[in-house]
Amino acid sequence: MATEEQAFSQSSASQMCRFRLCVAYVGTRYSGWQIQEKPLPPPTIQGELEAILSRVTGKAIRVHGSGRTDAGVHADGQVAHVDIPLERAGLDWQYILNRHLPHDISIVDMQPAPADFHARFDARGKRYIYHLWTNQRYVPPRLFPFVWACGSLDTDAIQCAMKYFLGCHDFASFQTAGTDVEGTVRTVRHLAFTSRATLFSDAALLAIEVEADGFLKQMVRNIVGALVAVGQGKFSPEALPALLEARDRRLLPSATAPAQGLTLHQVFYGGVGS
Amino acid sequence: MATEEQAFSQSSASQMCRFRLCVAYVGTRYSGWQIQEKPLPPPTIQGELEAILSRVTGKAIRVHGSGRTDAGVHADGQVAHVDIPLERAGLDWQYILNRHLPHDISIVDMQPAPADFHARFDARGKRYIYHLWTNQRYVPPRLFPFVWACGSLDTDAIQCAMKYFLGCHDFASFQTAGTDVEGTVRTVRHLAFTSRATLFSDAALLAIEVEADGFLKQMVRNIVGALVAVGQGKFSPEALPALLEARDRRLLPSATAPAQGLTLHQVFYGGVGS
Numbered sequence: 365m366a367t368e369e370q371a372f373s374q375s376s377a378s379q380m381c382r383f384r385l386c387v388a389y390v391g392t393r394y395s396g397w398q399i400q401e402k403p404l405p406p407p408t409i410q411g412e413l414e415a416i417l418s419r420v421t422g423k424a425i426r427v428h429g430s431g432r433t434d435a436g437v438h439a440d441g442q443v444a445h446v447d448i449p450l451e452r453a454g455l456d457w458q459y460i461l462n463r464h465l466p467h468d469i470s471i472v473d474m475q476p477a478p479a480d481f482h483a484r485f486d487a488r489g490k491r492y493i494y495h496l497w498t499n500q501r502y503v504p505p506r507l508f509p510f511v512w513a514c515g516s517l518d519t520d521a522i523q524c525a526m527k528y529f530l531g532c533h534d535f536a537s538f539q540t541a542g543t544d545v546e547g548t549v550r551t552v553r554h555l556a557f558t559s560r561a562t563l564f565s566d567a568a569l570l571a572i573e574v575e576a577d578g579f580l581k582q583m584v585r586n587i588v589g590a591l592v593a594v595g596q597g598k599f600s601p602e603a604l605p606a607l608l609e610a611r612d613r614r615l616l617p618s619a620t621a622p623a624q625g626l627t628l629h630q631v632f633y634g635g636v637g638s
Numbered sequence: 639m640a641t642e643e644q645a646f647s648q649s650s651a652s653q654m655c656r657f658r659l660c661v662a663y664v665g666t667r668y669s670g671w672q673i674q675e676k677p678l679p680p681p682t683i684q685g686e687l688e689a690i691l692s693r694v695t696g697k698a699i700r701v702h703g704s705g706r707t708d709a710g711v712h713a714d715g716q717v718a719h720v721d722i723p724l725e726r727a728g729l730d731w732q733y734i735l736n737r738h739l740p741h742d743i744s745i746v747d748m749q750p751a752p753a754d755f756h757a758r759f760d761a762r763g764k765r766y767i768y769h770l771w772t773n774q775r776y777v778p779p780r781l782f783p784f785v786w787a788c789g790s791l792d793t794d795a796i797q798c799a800m801k802y803f804l805g806c807h808d809f810a811s812f813q814t815a816g817t818d819v820e821g822t823v824r825t826v827r828h829l830a831f832t833s834r835a836t837l838f839s840d841a842a843l844l845a846i847e848v849e850a851d852g853f854l855k856q857m858v859r860n861i862v863g864a865l866v867a868v869g870q871g872k873f874s875p876e877a878l879p880a881l882l883e884a885r886d887r888r889l890l891p892s893a894t895a896p897a898q899g900l901t902l903h904q905v906f907y908g909g910v911g912s
Binding site: 438 | 741
């Protein structure tokens, strides 16, 4: 992988023009954002983008995302940057990409960016939205790919539990077990639980919005898994401080929420949202 | 077909219990609501429902919809009735159907109904919603299967044009050419043009709601096609009264709007909506 990255970066010299992309996708049929270097690579968002960019420019083009999204996770506002050879920079790349991309990936916006803009290193935070469907009798087919049909919930208990996640905490208990990262302290800046106005008058569609300065691996899905467990009466909100302090995913009694309910909504950069 | 209907109706005697169903579906991969008696029948909503009902009861079960929807058209609130053999009427049919149906069809509600309830003959009106996406640069992948990406529109012109459709008119110009029905007079009770609040702040998603006491074949799609043509400046709102009076689809200069933007939203019965 390191060699691969170098090969790409050698060609991204001054004869390149950097672009910033806002990408939306329905993640259902993708093995996540990140390209996988395998003999038969599974479909990935990054892979689809790079294939088109490389085909049109005739050069190996690398796309740098703000971060990975897991297999099956969606995005409304993933951000990425890419270097396009200067002689091709004047093309209408948003049009070209949307013309060639499958219908479950779309370039919402694409603009020239400063040469030192970096989608991952410059990100100051992200907001995710997780959608829950709480009516046990049916799931609207239109929403099926985008919700966790978790059944009925005690929303008061969830509201009560959410306050323990707000602010600066060590979230080691809420990352994928066995993950080895340097720091596990993150600041949750916003955590809201809303009932979405939909075609369905019974308000069975709930949304959990989580914004933080950064996220550990599967952190949103582990927070949502714990909140849903609280809403199902599996443990009390008051158990959460001790679970946070334990700093060990194996002590968390709730399951990781499934991928399909999760959407990367927005990535924030230097004061201004993208 | 007449023989087929008789075969079904002979078994729907007093030993049957009638149910009323509210059905939602994503119509993308279906050849419409109505079952097609062919050697290799294409997938239809009615066909999927009847296959499960017949398999579980061991009898040929006919499902009667409030009306057909075309290939590719969606529904949030299609209504149907079905007669279930009395000895099987106590089963949790909503659960059974949703357990066996593909994820793009769902039974939103299913209740016992009076033996003389008829989904088609008792319907007093219907409401459809047609979704338009007006941003030419991209289509959100989540909405792609549910919108007509028609490009930018003069919404003032459309607002102005809508008034000509409201009320009681002969809609012969707005049905599929060559259709032979007895009466072509219908009353449009509600026609609204709204910008839907979405994740997308640019309000590029528009909805046209049409409610009438009944609809001719492809009437909504022909009305929407004409409204979009007006919004694209292809003809003026003031041309519509003459086009209505012409009572001939061949004189209508606009195309029929594509199926994927259309959703059957609600069917009305005897004063109370369903």
